[in-house]
Amino acid sequence: MRTDYLGNPVSTNADAALAAIDNFVDGFLGYEARAAEVIGAAEVHPDEVLLNAYAATLWLLLEAPEAAERAAPHLARAQALAGDTHPRERAFVNFVTAWSADDIPAALAIAESILARWPRDLLTLKLRHYHDFNHGDFPAMLRAASAVLPAAEDVAYLHGMLAFAYEQCHLLPEAEAAARRALALKRKEPWAQHALAHVMLTQGRVAEGVAFLESARDDWTGLNSFMDTHLWWHLALFYLSQGKFDAALAIHDDHCWAQAKDYSQDQVGAVSLLARLELAGVDVGDRWSDLADHLTVRAADVVQPFLTLQYLYGLARADRPEADTLLAAVRRAALEAPDHVRETWREVALPAAEGLVAHARGDFASALRGLRAALPRLVEIGGSHAQRDLFEQLILDALIRAGRLSEAQQALELRRGFDPDGVPLNRALAEIYDRLDLPAEAAKARARLA
The missing domain is CATH 1.25.40 (Serine Threonine Protein Phosphatase 5, Tetratricopeptide repeat)
Structure with a gap:
């Protein structure tokens, strides 16, 4: 044999x-x-x-x-x-x-x-x-x-898979050790590079994350569009934290939204990055419209809730009528999906979908109702915790826009634990503390920006 x-x-x-x-x-x-x-x-x-x-x-x-x-x-x-x-x-x-x-x-x-x-x-x-x-x-x-x-400890790919599994279980020291073992066996092991980037992002090691991914870029050759765009996406997240908004926007244009525009993973990566850029205060111009041109074919796509929710936000943010068509498809999935996922569609994806559409349309009270109802069980829709963090950022944005400043302050300070020097985060904190009449705390937030 x-x-x-x-x-x-x-x-x-x-x-x-x-x-x-x-x-x-x-x-x-x-x-x-x-x-x-x-x-x-x-x-x-x-x-x-x-x-x-x-x-x-x-x-x-x-x-x-x-x-x-x-x-x-x-x-x-x-x-x-x-x-x-x-x-x-x-x-x-x-x-x-x-x-x-x-x-x-x-x-x-x-x-x-x-x-x-x-x-x-x-x-x-x-x-x-x-x-x-x-x-x-x-x-x-x-x-x-x-x-x-x-049976397979000699294979770099296995250690890369272990690293990501550890990281998603929040076992970060074990994740880093497994990723570094994979990279010692095979320098070009993109899944291990990706897992290590997750660890550094979660631990707020932003400058180290930038240095690591920039040093690994020469290995990003011959990759499929998902892996290539996703590694660049992670680098863009680090740049956003550092306030390098032009660099993050350039990654969107030159890498994340420059390959397989008809592929699910490239599409949701672009949606997520555009949304994060906007939440950081970046003017993204007409990019939502270009993205939505490729999302209109997803108007009935309920293959996976994690993907569907991001298609939906992109369509709604571009003010396309297909957003309502897709929201109706989510409502049907909540009733008709296979047994093993129907509850997730009904109790997690549906309220999240309604919250995302509300946020995109400026109804922040409704956005909070929907997104907060889904948040405790959001893990069920799939995606990594770094990817699902977009939903928490949208909740935070809705809190600020709805004037719920005390809740926003609480959420921002919790986030500062893993992004202590983040530029968008500390800018938001400075603004919130000004509005809460806490000038000393606002000054500290501005000092962190410096």
Whole structure:
């Protein structure tokens, strides 16, 4: 029995097919654009079960209503081929089949069984992390990665996955150690770079974060659009804290919104960064309109609540009628979504959606009602805590605009614990303390700006 480059059994006897399998696995784990070559490889090798299952996987990661339809031909081919293949390959086909049917609990159970028998199947681990992440189950990510560590501790990608799982569980020293272990094994490990940036952001190590990401930029070559734009997005967050608003805006224009404008992750990254720029007081010109031109096709897209909420805010902020269409779709999802996510749509995504639209339209009292109702359970919609922080920033902005200054002061001072010298934060504090007739505290906030 032949194996892929990680040592997992594969049934192919063709050297070219095995090379294509390795190219996909390594490219996928490294967030490299070459992983997309699996689509062509599956056409060249229509009788290879794994290549077709992997091609279906890539289509499902499109994160769009048509994803399962695009995946279907490759999945059907893989299903037809699976009977005479290795049990690991048959199990993976079953995993993709369950995912395509949106039976995520079944898919996760299959992934767990694969990893129990073949713990070096790090592609399956990565896909398991993807689904756990989208449901906010970060301890499950950590548990799965920790379980395979004894079998794959020589692989940098595993330590990168461990680092991010630790960080999302707020185990920051462990996250940093795992990230640095990954980078010691492989300098170009973008997921570990990303996890370390998360640690530094959460701990308020802003200048160190800038220095780290700027030093790593020469590694950001050949990456897929999500990983490339997301690393730049993290650098922009550090620049925003430092008050380097022109640099952050340039990142939006030159990197975050300059690649795959039709892809979900590029779209929500741009929405999030534009919103944060505005919250920091930056005039973003007509950029909302340009972004919304690419979001109008999302007017009925309720594939994932985390994505949908940001599409919605972008459409509402650009004053597009599709915002109301998408809000109606969220209301339907609250009633009709699959069992495993219906409660999240109803009790978290729906009030958040109503709050986001209200904020975009200047109704800050309604924005607070909706967003605050969702906030305690916002983890259920997925996204990292750095990404979900946008919703807390919008709540803070609504408090200030609604004149609820005492509440705003409380929130700002809590935020100062992890962004002590942040320029937008201390500017807001200085203004709030002036309005609260606390000149000494306002002076301290201005001194921190200096």
